[in-house]
Amino acid sequence: MSEIDFEELAEIELQKDEAEHAVMEKRKTSFTPATCEDTELSINHPYYDVARHGIVQLAGDDNSGRRVITFSCCRMPPSHQLNHSRLLEYLRYTLDQYVENDYTLVYFHYGLNSRNKPSLNWLQSAYKEFDRKYKKNLKALYVVHPTNFIKILWNIFKPLIRHDENLRDKQKGRPPPSAKVPPPRPPLPTQQFGVSLQYLKDKNKGQLIPPVMEQTVFYLKSKGLRVEGLFRRSASIQTIKEVQKLYNQGKPVNFDDYGDIHIPAVILKTFLRELPQPLLTFESYDQILGITSVESSLRVTSCKQVIQGLPEHNYVVLKYLICFLHMVSQESIYNKMTGSNLACVFGLNLIWPPEGASSLSALNPLNLFTELLIDFYSKIFSSRTVPGDILP
Template identity: 60%
Template sequence: MTSTSDLEQLAEIELQKEEEEEDEEEGQRCVTDGPSVPPINRSSPDSSHPYYDVARHGIIQVSGDDKYGRKLIIFSSCCLPPSHQLNHRRLLEYLKFTLDQYVEMDYILVYFHYGLRSSNKPSLKWLREAYSEFDRKYKKNMKTLYVVHPTNFIRIVWNIFKPLISHKFGKKLTYVNYLTELGEHLNYEQLIIPPDVLRHDEKLRAAQKGGPPSVKSPHPAPLPTQQFGVSLQYIRGKNNEAMIPPVMSQTVTYLKEKGLRTVGIFRRSAQVKTIKDVQRLYNLGKPVNFDEYRDVHVPAVILKTFLREMTEPLLTFRLYSQVQDLLSVESSLRVSRCKQMVESLPEHHFIVAKYLMSFLHTVSQQSIVNKMSSSNLACVFGVNLLWPRDGSISLDALTPINIFTEILIEHFTTVFGSRCPAGQVTP
């Protein structure tokens, strides 16, 4: 029987072998001084950030929701600097600091393994400490841990940790060999993927004869009845010029009737198969009866998924940069600034946004029962309402988005009160 120390030594040997192979294949190209190119859309955190020393490397990112309404948290090994340049205890604290904002809702962890080397890897002792410090509140709502581009090193480490890991937690681990496979589960375009990882994936696919197709394969033409993955204008044109998309009006109506007093509404996910089935029904133009599913979280997830899969966010690409500047506006002036931004929206987007925010304001008024305050709702909905053209949102970009969304919900009457375009609908 192989001892733990033997496995640790074997893991170290395997990691060194992988490094040598990478160096040979890439002409001695070395990443020990950090990633050769900074991650996509990684904005530098403010130097006043409590974990600036760690956050500035972009190792941990929050990247919106997956296809089923669960928060996505990403850990990129290739962003780890050499160990002597990073306090790994601080890294663990920063990871917990990030997770603390989302552990009350269902979430997903994505671990990009490529780029881990002897020079930058945390010790196995550190990994054990990390696992022991992640108590039930962290593990309970983590639905899946995706390990992307796993190697023999990962599998050996997994064997080391098996005795410590519960069977229930172990079932959450999913190995992903190519980014195309990840795209089957997540909104691939919205992930923050470091360029080094993209290049590595291209190399793996090129080496795999007849391997998986490129992640950039074109989307098929939408059906006339399509609801998900199309624009507001497309839905309106195919639904007799209805101002409020059917998915939104039906989910909001149902949730107003049966979901307002549900604790943690919008924080929980639903069965993946159920969500796929409901999306398929909507896209085929067939009726959906939410009572059949006996789960109020199904329409809640469907509403978030509908918003996230729009080809342009409800609050538009144009507003994204303006919202990012919100932190530079004095607190006392932010409501009026948000009102100006919202009133600049195209009429159809304004009407639908007003309809949605009126509903979320109603949800927040029941927060004593459902525990969903304006702030909590903003944390859930912000990334589903606004994102940049490339789809990925850095961790630091979330703060102004959440503040903006919270203002829209909390000060709904002030923000949406004066503009009354023709055809507006109130939920």
């Protein structure tokens, strides 16, 4: 079948979809995809013209701690209002922040119609643009609301859309994953995950550095600093839950027993992500988002001011962590984890908004702030003396 035939067939199937959903669309009188704009987005964003529609979004993390990126067709305005070449550039720009780590894509097909659909030529260009760099760490691709149009694309892009049958079979019968499972109420006296820094301090004889963080950092310092891709890779969900359970029950954990350096790395990220309040605190969120509007030469000073305003306990733990991440970045010739790469991994584990997930427009400032903390560790953390100080 020729490309023209496929284009015509795709148009026919889209028109069928529109007819089938006509009644539903009439009921949705407030449905205006073109106005679903990201209110947090700065007009200075390099792809503001595309990003403002909210077509591409960060949806948070999946159960393995992997970033989840969504593409929503219902937010695509009519084709004459959207430069599809710019959309492709923006999609690549967004994915570039994550492709060095494991990630998941979710494609919401509902809302694609004959008025806003890109051409098959555009889809073929997109396929060519996304080479192995973007595919090697793509751990899952979900297509939501598939139609006959998707089946047509399947015939064209079989190498792109792969489905892991074994993974699906393993997941059968499991309850749907929750965003965050709270600890028992009241938590165990030995609880380590999902409880506050103050709780951990009180239950560990006043120790400021949480045991999980102290033990994972010690292990990774001794055996992981030169491991390529440290913190990029995921680990077995079952193993991570087993290790969490051991910690929460106050039982000893020996990472040598698992033979996988990425397990303590994922445990450290999981510990940070499950804190009831982010290490950088909710109060600092808006200040951190403003870092991109600060003149480049003043950004380190601005970071320092934010850090100086943290509660003492948060400051001590953050300093301990950033000191370690700075050490990791110093070995980037071996582990390939520069301050920028580490920031992409840890940014959203250190700070998130009080409600909901961070939007894609927030990622650049959050990651930039984290990168500055790592690269300028000594300068940012030099002027405040607190118990438990650690120097590189």
